[in-house]
Amino acid sequence: MQGGTSVAFAGVLGGLAAVALLDGNRVKLVLRVEAAVCVPLAILDTIAGDIHGLPFLAGLLLASVWLVRDGARFVVPGAGARAGRGEIRGRRTG
Numbered sequence: 001m002q003g004g005t006s007v008a009f010a011g012v013l014g015g016l017a018a019v020a021l022l023d024g025n026r027v028k029l030v031l032r033v034e035a036a037v038c039v040p041l042a043i044l045d046t047i048a049g050d051i052h053g054l055p056f057l058a059g060l061l062l063a064s065v066w067l068v069r070d071g072a073r074f075v076v077p078g079a080g081a082r083a084g085r086g087e088i089r090g091r092r093t094g
Contacts, residue, residue: 010052014042014059022067 020027020035039060045053 007051007055011055011059013038014056014061015063017056018060018063018067022064 017035017038020031042053042056
C-alpha cells in the first residue's frame with residue numbers, strides 16, 4: 001500500500017506556485033521564476049503519464065481562482081513598485 005501524500009503535496013505546491021505568480025511583490029524573484037518553470041514541467045509530467053503533474057495544475061488553478069477573486073493579479077516585477085511596495089488593484093501593499 002502507498003500513502004499518496006506526495007500527490008497531495010504536489011497540489012499544495014501548485015497552490016504555492018499560484019501565490020508566487022499572482023502576489024509577486026511579496027515573493028522574491030527567484031521563487032517567481034521557479035514557479036513559472038514548474039507550470040510547463042507539470043504539463044509535461046502529466047503528458048508523460050505521471051500522477052503528480054495533474055494535482056500540481058489543479059492546485060495552481062484552484063489557488064489562482066481564489067487569489068483573483070480576492071483581488072490579486074499577475075504582477076510584472078518592478079512595475080509600480082517603489083521601496084518594496086506594489087499595487088494590487090489600487091490598494092497599496094507593503
